[in-house]
Amino acid sequence: MELPRILDLGAAGPLWSNLSEHRGGALDLDASKVERIGGLCVQILLAAVRSWRSADKPVRIRDASDAFIACARTLGAMELVELAEAG
């Protein structure tokens, strides 16, 4: 699943819905296009990563853009930074 460029208030609802559709399967996120993540979408991604992990489903954030990593770092979302850096 490709993450959109801007993950702000407007993107939060659709992001949650799109992720919900992948429930039960692996979580494979392409973060190459991301230019910005806001607080709301970071919450959604964090909750998703935790839920998928607790369901023992694979979680991956690949090709993360520098902006994705920088935003996640600024927001203190180190779980996402580690995942993104692991690719």
Place this chain on the structure above:
Amino acid sequence: MDPMEPFKATFFQECEEQMAELEAGLLALESGEGDGETINAVFRAVHSVKGGAGAFGFDSLVKFAHVFETALDAMRSGALEVEPEAVKIMLRASDVLADHVLEAKGQGQVDCARAQAMAEELAGLTSGGGEPLEEPGDGSVEGEDSFGFTPLMVDLDEAPAARAPQADVEEPGGWRLSFAPTEAMYAKGNDALLLLRELERLGAHDISLESSALPEFDFLNPEASYCKWSARLPGDVPEADIRDVFDFVGDDCPLALIHENELIKGAAPPSLVADLGLAPALASALDDPFATTPAPPPAAPVDVAALLSAARAEAPQPAPKARPAVKDAPAGEELHAGKEAGKAAAVAATIRVDLDRVDRLIDLVGELVINQAMLAQRVSEANLARSSTVAIGLDELEQLTREIQDSVMAIRAQPVKSVFQRMPRLVREIASATRKEVRLVTEGENTEVDKTVIERLSDPITHMLRNAIDHGLESPEERVAAGKPAEGVVRLAALHRSGRIVIEVSDDGRGINRPRVRDIAVSKGLIAADASLTDEEVDNLIFLPGFSTAQTISDISGRGVGMDVVKRSIQALGGRISISSQPGKGSTFTMSLPLTLAVLDGMVVTAAEHTLVAPLTAIVETLRPKPNDVRRLGPRGAVLAVRGAHVPLIDVGVALGWRPNPVDPAAGVTLLVESEVGGRAALVVDAIQGQRQVVIKSLEANYQRVEAIAAATILGDGRVALILDVDAVIDSRFLEKLESQPLAQAS
């Protein structure tokens, strides 16, 4: 109605103030008068506009303000030098920012190409024209950028005034903060990311996300807020700077902020307690503001829960949002609660009042004045002795009424600064369009005038400035050739003179080309080819209707408006305009206007059994002419000899069509009146009733425009009296029209 409308209106009102502050600050920097606080004030102005715009989702405004703010921040941190070229760019950037504000307001459209070029120039400032400085955050600034470039932020670590926060260096005496965004904050378009970025720019480190309240993915509301953040900042960051970051999220994002020095002392000062009480929601939103900080306070720990409880007990009400304007009080020092309270009181000393309410008050006071005058008239009709208690009481009432009226009028009085501040931009634009070098000098910006007059000053001043630069000033080459500095000076001044406000626009240009003006006037048939005119009369030809034509109007000064229109619009306000010029040295336009359009000091006179009011400001003297001072001129005209000079004699009753033939001037009273453009004239009336202040009631608004009548008023006896438009009565065109009428029609 959009429920956000009132908030937007307030935002735009504040924008206006911030823009004025911005321009004033930049101009001070340009003239070398600014200091560190000026740069701070300028930065805050742009920051405030950006913050408010973000709350309303004015994206392009936010983006441009951000680029601007970045450049200003570089200046603030010392990475960018305060040199004239940079300030000039910023002045032009302030114009573009103003355009963005207008666009957000729905009053125009931003020139995208210009905005983009401006943004690039600003970015060029921070990159020092060479290697771009590294951005502290990610590669992009607030997502996609409509300008197609990435604004560059200054790396504060490398700046001279760097705060050099090092996450691995434990610094006692730093700031600790914690904040918990609410759903409302996100719903208004604000974001924790933006807050954290701003904090990073201040040197925030050890940013930590607290997500224990985050539910299972399936139960998550994607637009609800579950996380909170904490961070540390260097102790030398001014508290106000940190609070500024949260200025626009207010109660939507409870904030706990504490300086470790206060923790070390074991007791927080009252101001801090009050600050912690800033958001009552804080206690529930933040169980422990420092729970997530990695290191414990270096000294005796403080019971934060008790502190918060004390804050709740001592400050149950949210503290006012207004905070002291001075932002860089040295951190770590004792916070001066008393001083801050004093400043808060200063802020509270002004209130915003809807103009309609003030107008209503002024109307009512006007009625009070009329009522008081009517009462005085009744008392005088009752033939009571002047020493009677009723008469004395009435005198006191009159005095009190006047005082009330003056005080109420003072509420609406405003310095002309608000109009003058718009002019530097205009001058910059005209100078650039005409390729002239111009320096605008303003004087008397604090001269006060009624708001109703202020609003109408802008257009004539704009036109006079355009005219001064476009027609008055020479090109830099011509100036140098004439032995003048290449840079022309245009002076805009305001002053009070004889109960009127005088606005002067002068230039040090070439002056009026009198032969050319004369030629044009002759070719347009405005004057006879052999007319003998004084220099002053030639200068004033430019105010004649039909003088300005396509041939003489350029894109800059013309815009289809001739000086005659300017003159008429000024006259409609009860004002006058005149010009004086010295060839090769420059011209001065002088415009004089009444201080208010609400009241007028007038002389009440009788003409053909009608009561009229003549504005006192126009009257030079009153006299009763001797028969041999009057000389007949033509079949109906007459002149009066006044101390060797001859002035036209005008019978007001005839001029207004109330009687067919003039009365004998020697039998009536003559008012010698003066108009700045039309010279002097003697108005013949039957009698003078007295002088009094009258409340002006617009004829246009209540009836229709009447020639030679400026307005109406209600007198003490309840009768309506017309206020004479002296300039119109003595206007030669009006007289000619009158004289061309057959006698029967005049009656």
